[in-house]
Amino acid sequence: MTEPMIAVRAATRRYDEGPPALDDVTLTVVPGEAVAILGPSGSGKSTLLNLVAGLDRPDSGTVTVNGVRVDSLGETASAGYRRRTLGMIFQFFNLLDDLTVTENVVLPAQLAGMPRREARRRAGELLETLGIDRHTGAYPGRLSGGERQRVAVARALMNRPPLLLADEPTGALDTASGEDVIGLLADLNADGQTIVVVTHDVRLARACTTRTVELVDGRVVSDVRAEPVR
Incomplete structure (x- = not known):
């Protein structure tokens, strides 16, 4: 039986005396899945993402990713876990404006200790595959939003x-540009990449994933598998 990529077990997270941001959530994602976490603002989507990323810890329950008990890691080990295990794409790109496109893309490899020549070769391949290799020496501020998000995907x-x-x-x-990124995520998953997308956009979820998990008030209210509309 395939070991899960993500195994969240009975995870609860509170930030104050009010209702929990995440309430007894259990979620399993197997390698090769593309899963959308849906829900309105305040539903617990970002909290769940932060637990999986090792940026936060549950008050109770466990979070295991790729065989690692993420909730038990210290700060240094958690940073190493993110370098080895995760690629992260953000709404506002999070690129460094004073670095070129290539310099932004190779940054994770430098932090992981990859040799410079190998890192630049890998970056060149990714930028070519994503159709933005003509911008290797440009700075992010000179690119369109869609181009910046493609740089973020390469990184x-x-x-x-x-x-x-x-x-x-x-x-x-x-x-x-959104349609381009949706197609890119769908293609990555078709090539075997495990993806978790956090969104409030049902259209996005249906276009690039085959499973949607809906959160309301910190709890899972539905978990549905369906063929994507591409």
Whole structure:
């Protein structure tokens, strides 16, 4: 039986005396799945993503990713876990404006200790595959939103992570650029990449994933598998 890529077990997270941000959530994602976490603002989507990323810890329950008990890691080990295991795509790109496209993309590899020549070769391959190799020496501020998100995707894939996390990846894009990113995520999953997309956009979820998990008030209210509309 395939070991899960993500195994969240009875995870609860509170930030104050009010209702929990995440309430007894159990979720399993197997390698090769593309899963959308849906829900309105305040539903617990970002909290769940932060637990999986090792940026936060549950008050109770466990979080295991790729065989690692993420909730038990210290700060240094958690940073190493993210370098080895995760690629992360954000709504507002999180690129460094004073670095070129290539320099942004190779940054995770440098942090992981990859030799410079190998890192630049890998970055060149990714940028060519994503159709933005003509911008290797440009700075992010000179690119369109869709181009910047493609640079962010290249950066996320730099260390060949087993798990790709995308937080509202089309939220800051126009419709055409959003469609491009949706197609890119769908293609990555078709090639075997495990992806978890956090979004409030049902159309995005249906277009690039085959499973949707809906959160309301910190609890899972539905978990549905369906063929994507591509």
